[in-house]
Amino acid sequence: MRKIRLFIASSLDGYIARESGAVDWLFTDCDYGYHQFFDEIDTVIMGRKTYDRIFELSDYPYADKKGFVLSTTLHGQQDKYVEFVGYNLDNFVKTLHSSPGKDIWLIGGSEVIHLFLKQHWVDELILSIHPKILGSGIPLVVNDQNLEMELSLTDVTTFDSGLVQLVYRLEP
Template structure:
């Protein structure tokens, strides 16, 4: 296990930068011809911790799944409201920056930001992101939930790698420090 863990965004977006439609639908994503799991399983083995916002968590829980999809990982949900603890999830209302700095210095694998846009926005403003793996779908939505919200931040990136999964293109960036 490594000592300094990276915080990594692994996410898919439309060509025009949306992660979901206005009504939180991802159906457009499943209409694109991919290749296998589009690199998900390989990436999933590199992390032992997943982070998400409450809205993303609620969306996951509304899906018809037999069980929580990340039950074999340490899962944290950032929320401003008080929530009863769940079996596979810890709800966090602490300062995001302090919490992430603590996580980064624990021994373990990398930390995955599952979503969503609000949480990512905080990570960008606080400069907490180390890597970004963006899988671009050849779809233009025109409107929806943006991957990157407008804000007072700038991130300079270094392109580490690209991969093609049939119609998807994966762009892997490291944040320049």
């Protein structure tokens, strides 16, 4: 069965982007396992805000992957890169999990991550913590007192830059 993997970076204080959505604080001096991870996936899932933000930063970088964007307003539509999905998400995720192929990358953003965590759809979390404190921004995990889960640490990698990459298996 394919895994849904959340491969993401955060600041030490838990933010995945500045309040503006900017990620200019991320280290770019090293690959940090990204290329190996990218070769292990063939599908990407993201939220509509994240999808729109990608085009503000660069060309679409996932053209060789099957892409899905969560959006109720565009559900059932597609463009040259992605299909938009907004309804029957439980069935959508079950179908993706059981279909043949490589793993699936849950890119973000925060609202989509929250939904996938709350529904227990994430199988693995790869978190690269940058040794920076932003003080504010878009949080990795939305504040939700009903969102409690157990994770099992499966790997830790440290880098000379001070970045620490943690890999967790999420318990069902």
